Amino acid sequence: MAVAVRRVLRASRSWRAALGGQERWRAETLRLICTTTAVQKRNVPASGPEKYTEAFIKKQIEEFNLGKRHLANMMGEDPETFTQEDIDKAIAYLFPSGLFEKRARPVMKHPNDIFPKQRAMQWGEDHRPFHFLFYTGKQSFYSLMHEIYGKMLDIQKYQDQLKAQDLDEKKQINLIGSRWLIKEELEEMLVEKLSDHDYSLCIRLLERLVTLPCCGIEEEYVLKFRKELDTQLKKVVIEPLQYDDQGVAFSTGEGKRKTSRATVIVYDNGNGKITVNGIDYLHYFPVIQDREQLMFPFQFLGRLGKHNMVCTVLGGGSSSQAGAIRLASARALCSFVTENEAEFMRQAGLLTYDPRNKERKKPGQEGARRKFTWKKR
Amino acid sequence: MLRRVKGLICQGPKLDPGCFLQARAWLSAAANQGAQIPEERLRTIFRTHESNPANHSEQHEGQHYSIPLQEVKVVFPHGLPRRFQAQMKTFNEACLMVRRPALELLGYLKSTNFAHPAVRYIIYGEKGTGKTMTLCHAVHYCAKQDWLVLHIPDAHLWVKNRTELLPSSYHNERFDQPLEASTWLKNFKVSNERFLKEIKTQRTYVWSKRESTEMGSPLGEVVEQGVTRVKNASDAVGVVLKELKTQCPLGSFRLLVAVDGVNALWGRSTLRKKDKSAISPEELTLVHNLRKMVMNDWNGGAIVTTLSQTGSLFKPRSAYLPHELLGKEGFDTLDPFVPIQVPNYSQREFESCYQYYLDRKWLQHEKVGTEEGREELLFLSNSNPWQLERISASL
Numbered sequence: 001m002a003v004a005v006r007r008v009l010r011a012s013r014s015w016r017a018a019l020g021g022q023e024r025w026r027a028e029t030l031r032l033i034c035t036t037t038a039v040q041k042r043n044v045p046a047s048g049p050e051k052y053t054e055a056f057i058k059k060q061i062e063e064f065n066l067g068k069r070h071l072a073n074m075m076g077e078d079p080e081t082f083t084q085e086d087i088d089k090a091i092a093y094l095f096p097s098g099l100f101e102k103r104a105r106p107v108m109k110h111p112n113d114i115f116p117k118q119r120a121m122q123w124g125e126d127h128r129p130f131h132f133l134f135y136t137g138k139q140s141f142y143s144l145m146h147e148i149y150g151k152m153l154d155i156q157k158y159q160d161q162l163k164a165q166d167l168d169e170k171k172q173i174n175l176i177g178s179r180w181l182i183k184e185e186l187e188e189m190l191v192e193k194l195s196d197h198d199y200s201l202c203i204r205l206l207e208r209l210v211t212l213p214c215c216g217i218e219e220e221y222v223l224k225f226r227k228e229l230d231t232q233l234k235k236v237v238i239e240p241l242q243y244d245d246q247g248v249a250f251s252t253g254e255g256k257r258k259t260s261r262a263t264v265i266v267y268d269n270g271n272g273k274i275t276v277n278g279i280d281y282l283h284y285f286p287v288i289q290d291r292e293q294l295m296f297p298f299q300f301l302g303r304l305g306k307h308n309m310v311c312t313v314l315g316g317g318s319s320s321q322a323g324a325i326r327l328a329s330a331r332a333l334c335s336f337v338t339e340n341e342a343e344f345m346r347q348a349g350l351l352t353y354d355p356r357n358k359e360r361k362k363p364g365q366e367g368a369r370r371k372f373t374w375k376k377r
Numbered sequence: 378m379l380r381r382v383k384g385l386i387c388q389g390p391k392l393d394p395g396c397f398l399q400a401r402a403w404l405s406a407a408a409n410q411g412a413q414i415p416e417e418r419l420r421t422i423f424r425t426h427e428s429n430p431a432n433h434s435e436q437h438e439g440q441h442y443s444i445p446l447q448e449v450k451v452v453f454p455h456g457l458p459r460r461f462q463a464q465m466k467t468f469n470e471a472c473l474m475v476r477r478p479a480l481e482l483l484g485y486l487k488s489t490n491f492a493h494p495a496v497r498y499i500i501y502g503e504k505g506t507g508k509t510m511t512l513c514h515a516v517h518y519c520a521k522q523d524w525l526v527l528h529i530p531d532a533h534l535w536v537k538n539r540t541e542l543l544p545s546s547y548h549n550e551r552f553d554q555p556l557e558a559s560t561w562l563k564n565f566k567v568s569n570e571r572f573l574k575e576i577k578t579q580r581t582y583v584w585s586k587r588e589s590t591e592m593g594s595p596l597g598e599v600v601e602q603g604v605t606r607v608k609n610a611s612d613a614v615g616v617v618l619k620e621l622k623t624q625c626p627l628g629s630f631r632l633l634v635a636v637d638g639v640n641a642l643w644g645r646s647t648l649r650k651k652d653k654s655a656i657s658p659e660e661l662t663l664v665h666n667l668r669k670m671v672m673n674d675w676n677g678g679a680i681v682t683t684l685s686q687t688g689s690l691f692k693p694r695s696a697y698l699p700h701e702l703l704g705k706e707g708f709d710t711l712d713p714f715v716p717i718q719v720p721n722y723s724q725r726e727f728e729s730c731y732q733y734y735l736d737r738k739w740l741q742h743e744k745v746g747t748e749e750g751r752e753e754l755l756f757l758s759n760s761n762p763w764q765l766e767r768i769s770a771s772l
Contacts, residue, residue: 279695282759283694291757299752299756304755305756
């Protein structure tokens with residue numbers, strides 16, 4: 001298991017030495033320390049990105065699967081139904097890391113996700129290229145353009161057939177809720193570098209294809225080049241209203257900003273009274289700016305004098321407490337309000353947690369950005 | 378920036394203004410009910426033409442009445458708050474709102490029994506709710522009724538602000554404040570000219586080797602003495618107070634003692650002696666004499682006072698109740714008193730103030746005339762008069 005893990009962590013060097021690898025590794029490092037600079041080669045030309053052979057990738061996949069089963073065994077789960085999420089959780093448990101950058105933490109993923117896609121050999125033993133467009137230099141791009149154009153001709157033929165039969169059907173592709181792939185994504189798909197001009201040509205051709213009346217036949221082909229935009233509110237759960245003893249509807253919400261934490265209870269059928277930590281909001285927030293922050297969710301929904309609010313807030317300064325209460329009250333108001341209005345609130349930024357925090361002071365500087373006074377001598 | 382959801386959703390047919398105005402209009406008892414009210418009539422509902430406070434009653438509650446500017450100069454040489462004075466200058470008129478605590482106070486004043494000892498009224502309330510303005514309303518009433526008004530605009534000014542402090546000539550341990558005393562005497566002269574000629578002193582007062590005031594001379598001379606000889610100003614004040622107190626029970630005039638910020642008399646002061654030890658308010662001549670004035674051992678008038686946290690020293694901002702601001706000593710001295718609490722604006726009063734500012738074109742923002750603008754103002758100020766005034770000043 002230790003061997004497999006080490007392979008994961010140092011995936012960039014192909015490790016043939018699985019047999020007794022540990023001692024040999026130590027021996028090699030010992031050797032490296034004792035050598036002098038004269039022995040090391042100079043003027044070694046920089047090699048390009050590492051080339052992985054197919055066999056190597058296959059080996060990695062086998063090892064990954066084996067490692068997955070071992071991991072499932074270790075965690076006491078069933079190896080057959082061990083998903084990638086379970087793998088992530090197990091690795092996070094076994095190798096707890098305090099690093100802030102998530103991409104720097106230990107990871108165990110399928111080799112296809114880790115190793116970038118590479119092209120197989122483009123020519124055979126007789127050194128003749130397989131693809132007929134190889135000598136254009138951008139074979140995948142041109143072949144893609146040809147393919148799309150071929151589809152367009154097919155659609156036009158189909159349209160002519162329908163006309164000949166005097167039928168007038170129109171099948172359009174539904175493009176709402178998705179977007180074209182961006183240049184990076186298209187490059188990844190074709191495993192080839194594209195220029196901006198090429199990318200724009202490709203997208204224009206696709207747009208032209210979509211405008212044809214009967215493009216519905218090639219719908220699944222075109223959807224390969226579209227990506228779904230997910231609306232985020234679907235992840236937000238809206239709590240139902242609760243009712244207290246007198247039958248008045250109320251709802252709670254929690255909010256954070258910087259170091260402040262706020263809990264808020266919004267009551268219906270009110271007259272606009274707001275109490276913060278037992279004190280009236282006019283006395284608690286003498287600054288107008290903070291009161292405007294409190295007002296924003298209610299004013300946005302047009303419900304200024306209709307709700308009463310009781311808040312408790314701890315930590316932070318006055319502005320951050322006001323921001324925390326604003327977020328909490330917006331979340332609480334979601335239960336009183338239709339889904340459409342909740343979507344408007346989200347777009348207005350009322351339901352988003354403000355991630356800004358105090359920036360760290362760096363060594364060699366006086367503050368986060370301020371440098372020490374520069375003296376010429 | 379997206380401020381309202383209603384901008385996104387297209388609403389149904391908008392309510393016409395006539396409908397709104399009807400919904401919001403309150404009718405005074407005299408106005409006809411049920412008929413459509415023309416715009417001009419509605420706008421004047423926040424104003425009343427009754428400028429004599431004696432005739433103010435509950436039907437005028439929430440309405441503004443204006444005081445002619447000449448009267449203001451005579452009655453309030455130094456009484457009005459600074460912001461109100463600036464507002465007066467801008468609007469070219471002095472408009473006071475008739476509110477319930479003031480009406481209550483006026484009712485008590487109308488029914489005072491002058492044979493009994495002077496009743497003390499303490500106006501208290503949270504910061505910025507209109508205590509000083511209520512006091513000014515009462516002062517205006519008494520001035521109209523021809524009382525002698527002894528108005529101390531802010532007792533806190535007498536215990537703060539290190540300026541000249543002279544050791545008192547009259548009493549060894551006390552301290553004089555010539556500047557404050559002389560300013561006060563000047564203003565007192567302006568407001569009570571008539572009485573100063575009529576009231577005569579009952580004793581001789583010797584100011585120095587060459588100057589003295591004979592018995593039987595008008596009080597105006599004492600005031601003149603204080604104004605010209607600044608060194609004797611505080612003693613002049615003391616003399617004036619003593620004379621008024623002894624002569625008032627005789628019944629020739631009515632006396633109103635109006636003190637704003639009475640909690641200064643029993644608090645602490647920031648003044649220090651030359652050896653940097655603190656002075657307590659009793660060691661100041663002015664404060665000592667004023668304390669005697671505020672006692673209820675005389676009859677023939679009334680004492681109206683206000684508590685104020687704004688100018689007070691060493692008191693937390695949230696304190697507004699009498700026992701918090703007066704301290705044990707002050708409370709015991711002023712006990713028994715009639716407390717009058719001044720709350721924030723009610724719905725009606727807020728509406729009236731808002732209409733008044735709109736009418737005077739003080740609120741210049743484009744959206745301020747709408748329902749939303751009004752609600753926003755209501756929320757941001759929480760119906761506190763002081764807050765509302767500050768917010769509207771920047772719009």
